[in-house]
Amino acid sequence: MIEKLTKIFSSFPGIGPRQASRFVYHLLRKDKKYLSEFTELVNSLKESVSLCTLCFRYFETTNKEISYCSICANPSRDSSLLMVVEKDTDFQNIEKSDVYTGKYFILGGTLSILEKEPEKKIRSEELIKRVAGDIKSNGLKEIVLATSINPDGENTAQFISKILSPLIKKHKLTLSMLGRGLSTGTELEYIDSETMKSALQNRK
Amino acid sequence: MIEKLTKIFSSFPGIGPRQASRFVYHLLRKDKKYLSEFTELVNSLKESVSLCTLCFRYFETTNKEISYCSICANPSRDSSLLMVVEKDTDFQNIEKSDVYTGKYFILGGTLSILEKEPEKKIRSEELIKRVAGDIKSNGLKEIVLATSINPDGENTAQFISKILSPLIKKHKLTLSMLGRGLSTGTELEYIDSETMKSALQNRK
Amino acid sequence: MIEKLTKIFSSFPGIGPRQASRFVYHLLRKDKKYLSEFTELVNSLKESVSLCTLCFRYFETTNKEISYCSICANPSRDSSLLMVVEKDTDFQNIEKSDVYTGKYFILGGTLSILEKEPEKKIRSEELIKRVAGDIKSNGLKEIVLATSINPDGENTAQFISKILSPLIKKHKLTLSMLGRGLSTGTELEYIDSETMKSALQNRK
């Protein structure tokens, strides 16, 4: 049991066998009530959480017939703007910053440069369908690519630009990327030339 | 649900809110079968695991009437030798190295220097009882303190020496500590004087 | 000798006694020719390097009567733009990125929040004089604050805004700061709200 559970925890993101083992001992020290509350939460997770069929983020709902999340269903969010992010935790963090008023789409992954089947690794078909739908019914005007500033993130952005390019050209959409510049903790001594360029252009 | 479960995972050893959140999304992407297998393992953990009443380590057994672990119950382990360790994972690692043939006792914690009630923080009474019992029935001759070489570990070792001192004196037990010396990765340029002294004495 | 030299190297930026000691042994292994070349370079450093009386950066020149550096003396650099940086290495890195065409001013330090005599810690008087002079003779229109995005950098920027404020108001100068946004390596999951806001505004 200990070994099996250690193995499962080892497959959790960022967890190695030693920390997995500590998790098991952590649970062993808890009483039965704690454990049953924990497992009930885990078991009811899928019941209480749905995957939004528009943006593909997980959202909580007790009504399984609702297939749109609160943001996709919110008429006061700006439908002309669609931000494409890598994963749920990115969405969470951006939404927390409370500066974006448009809609979202969660890719569900990133593409490494050596990825052989990029269209299967991320929700590429779903994205095309979503964009096409939003053009038709929601007055979509701009797609904001919000992938990370690292090789995988930039490769993912490039792939998306490519697959969306027919729709973008045909409907004269804007495809934008988040602005680059100094971020918290940046020291001028170490800044790269591309970031410096943007920081200078975007000075205010 | 997501928030509640994130909070529980945040209380796991070494896990902050961000990683806890990633755990929840990790589970959301799994199917029902995986989740029910996981929770069944967690729920049956306490049924299949007992706390040894002699060494206080967790051990697996389907028979709840067995109160001694396989090491405490093993007549071929050397009963004259008792190693006192901080926690289950220390025991696991030492046992894996396959060089120790005696018995164990798990303290269940360490004592920081400012600890106000040290006797409650670790299994001090249980240790005294175990040592007394082993003197009487098992021919205990030596107690090996295997706490970590850091302030808390050394403070814990000192506290145990003190509380065991009456028994040790009365029954002329040996109280030893694991030998110090060069460990894997040690560079001579950074070695402290106490470690150097032991490394020199223990050369071979 | 070894000890004295070790002590001097220990006062070099970022160097502790151990690495200082390694520097001395490094020099001991070199031949006389290497050492004399090294010391001649150090001794002639002050002769061949001047401090620009306008921007206060170090620049190389064999003519000690020249008091302006090549950038301050360059008529094709944009005199209407003055970038204020913390130190020479910041200047070096920005200049290397080849995107800025204006002039510079080197503060020579940063101000921590607890700094008691900020006006003495950095070249505040010299900056005021430089700005006044540039307004009069060079058509200065904008001052770009390029301090680091950390508490000391932000405190320094605030102090400079304050001391320059009379001149800025009187002559209707623009006081700008480098734009914030995603910098290389930024992951969306960890971005702070202020950086996100700028990244969104500066999208393109």
Added chain:
Amino acid sequence: MIEKLTKIFSSFPGIGPRQASRFVYHLLRKDKKYLSEFTELVNSLKESVSLCTLCFRYFETTNKEISYCSICANPSRDSSLLMVVEKDTDFQNIEKSDVYTGKYFILGGTLSILEKEPEKKIRSEELIKRVAGDIKSNGLKEIVLATSINPDGENTAQFISKILSPLIKKHKLTLSMLGRGLSTGTELEYIDSETMKSALQNRK
């Protein structure tokens, strides 16, 4: 000048171009007196420091005719014991710990496993000569290998064992290695099996 000096500092152990550049600006901010004191120290280094012809460590002396360091020349140091270390800073640290009373030999390097000409990379011939001499005139009985506990250190120890093996066999010397065990900061949870074995054997 700045560039040339930056390049020299970049060749100092552990120093990259950025820190080298900071060193140059550090010197530029110093006055002439400081710089001349610094360069005089560097220039007189070779005059005031000799390489001991017995142990090959650098030692300070004003008399260039003295060829033995204070430890090699000290009759109260135990001549029957010779410790072989990698470099001067190892010697320094061991001597500081004040627990070793024998003599030393400095190899001047370590051997990586792929080293093609090991006998040229470290002072192998000099070591053989030193050992032969000490057997003849100083009653040498034991050689203590004090290389680091990492792949290079262990490979170096193995190479030395091999080249000294004829002398060791013929004269029945002891070849020992520093004892292994827990060193400061070691946590039992992460200890490797070989270190555990020694720590157990060397308990006291």
